[in-house]
Amino acid sequence: MSDLVAVPLIDAPGTLPRTLLRRRVLAHKGLLIGVGLLTLATFIALLAPLIAPHDPYAQDLAHRLIPPIWQEKGAWAHVLGTDNLGRDYLSRVLYGARISLLIGLAVMVISGLIGTILGLTAGYFGGRIDMAITFITTVRLAMPVILVALAVVATIGSSLLVVILVLGLLRWDRFAIVIRAATQQVRALDYVTAAQATGASTLRIIFGECFPNILPQLVVIATVEAANAILLEAALSFLGLGIQPPLPSWGLMIAEAKQYMFFSFWLIAIPGTALALLVFAINMVGDGIRDVTAPAGRM
């Protein structure tokens, strides 16, 4: 889909690449919106104990299902109202950002490490090694992620750590595929041949020459995969086989509020919107990075 660059950039010849990149970043509205939202989410996650008005786990059965402030019976004591156990919804949503961001980051790191190592190895060495890794990737792709994740989490017993590990060990396929293709392209370039001719070691060529040049693509998939991990965790938790109560996972909050949604729709609308905004922000950052680092515009 088209990028969100508002004005075509006309650069005087001889502009430094770094200046050029900065200009392109600042002209990319989507990227700026994404970075802004993501920064906000990160601050909320880090500072949740300081900014949350109440304890997210404190139940108050006398004040259950208070509507948020924009509804008639809302009160400033609970800006986003309370849930079916009388817990302050704003505090729970703020703490929920910690879980989603942690899942996104941790799954991205685990799957990114596995996928990148496999992709680099397959792309650089080719031949039988490439065949073997391509085969492993094909097998992985044939296994339905959500079904396998649900089944494994259900038998091991669900916890934050198990969800992170299962998703991390399952979702490396896209990293492997894209990094492999990118490495194959970079490997054929002159500077790699030159490095080989000067007698540089294989590890040095892979990490010193190939890796930096596929980094933009790696960052783009990493954002997509972080967003996917957050959505998958939410789906698992929604089905009751992910994060367990009383943790304020947004997916779990929607599941807990489902039976009250006909009369208190905001109970699912608030965590649902939070999830959508976070995923939107991460996708915007990914699309933006792809646009501003695209070689076609670097002329």
Place this chain on the structure above:
Amino acid sequence: MLAFTLKRLGLAVVVAITVSVLAFLLLRISGDTATALAGEGARVEDIENIRRLYGLDRPLMVQYLDWLGKMLRGDFGQSLYFKSDVTALVFDKLPTTLWLAVFSLLFALAISVPLGVLAAVHPNSWVDRLCLLLAVCGQALPNFFFALVLIMVFAVMLQALPVSGSNTWAHFVLPTITLGYYVAPAFMRLVRAGMIDVLASDYIRTARAKGLSGPSIILKHALRNALVPIVALTVVQLGFLLGGSVVIETVFALDGLGYLAYQSISHQDLPVTQAVVTLVSFFYVGLTLAADLLNAWLDPRIRVG
């Protein structure tokens, strides 16, 4: 084409066998089957009895071969929770999921092909912006949340459609929209990118030079070529939807394979879980094989290269 077909077929069989081993091991290793079978609060002797009765004390390799042999003869064992034959159970639920997947794909194609073409013909126009907006929202909205919003609007507020169940075709409308919208962005991007490429190619310029009209060029010459990758994506997405419909089927209590999988997983019904995971994987392998062959048939460059 024959050599290519045989090679791909061989690969598909090896992948399918590997997947069956993994599906078997994953579910066996992640928990103790005998304990799960015995249920909560079972005595140690009972667990040991069950272990012997179900042959769970044998080496894993023997158990796997036993399971594989029975599966190839169409025997997936007995369901522990539903108290019936797993094979019958699975094939009873399969049509619902297949219909849902087909409807969702048709829905996705029906919105993404026209929009993708319009966006490609008028880049950066309002249609293009609308596509971008639809795609961005489709990717950011958690599908179970979107499903609940649809239930709220169409079933509760407008009372036009049923909330859940699977008795009539009306029960398929909301799940179709939810799943279809979930897969549509991928199609939209592919149609748009493909059309932009094709429209810039030499033969379209020739067609224009010959004086052919705009719609004729776009529909007859350009779209036909831009649709080649769409065919393959459709086939692969069908496989993805068979496994991916578990969340949506559960939200709408649509009685298909996904809902069966969810019920079997939450009740520790291992034979059913194993059967569904294995079958969905096999379907995926079969469908990717079909997509590969279809692609090679449509585009001869693939089978030669």
